[in-house]
Amino acid sequence: MLLRFVDPVDPEQPFEGEGVYDPAVPFVVRITIPSPCGRTHVTYTYDREFLRRGLSGPVGLGEVLAGPAADPHYTALTFAARTSRQMTLLVQYDDLADFLAQTYECAPADTEWDIDLLVARLLKRTDS
Known part of the structure; x- marks a missing residue:
């Protein structure tokens, strides 16, 4: 899905990114944006609940x-890489809200994996 962004440093130059969702991995969303040089793209992977909150x-x-x-x-x-400066981008609220709503239609929140529960069960099996 198309997402519209602006860089707060240069708000007069909006740009487009893409929200990508795979229901096979229901708790993950990816946002791809053009790199600053414009020749490549950068993809960020998020927990979709994180973005919803x-x-x-x-x-x-x-x-x-x-x-x-x-x-x-x-x-x-906001992204703060260990080796570079902090970068903040602004995504249109409605674009992000619509994208996330579509992901929850594909895979409701209760279909996500509870990683903490999964790890606890795996650890319990190894203790037995």
Whole structure:
């Protein structure tokens, strides 16, 4: 699905990215954007619940953050790579909300894997 972005450093130059979802991996969404040089693309992989929560409030720790932007028409996605500076992009709120709604239609939240439960069960099996 098409997602519209702006760079808060240069808001007059909007650009498009793509939201990609595979129901076979229901808890993951990918967002692909053009690289700064424009010759390649960069893909970020997110927990879709993380992005859903970021629509209404700040979420994340460390290198990846999401949350409402100062302009309510946008959601801010912040990436802080260990070796480079922090980068914040603004995605159109409605685009991201519509994309996430479509993913939940394909695979409702209760069809996602509970990783913590899965790990606990696997550890219990090895203890037996």
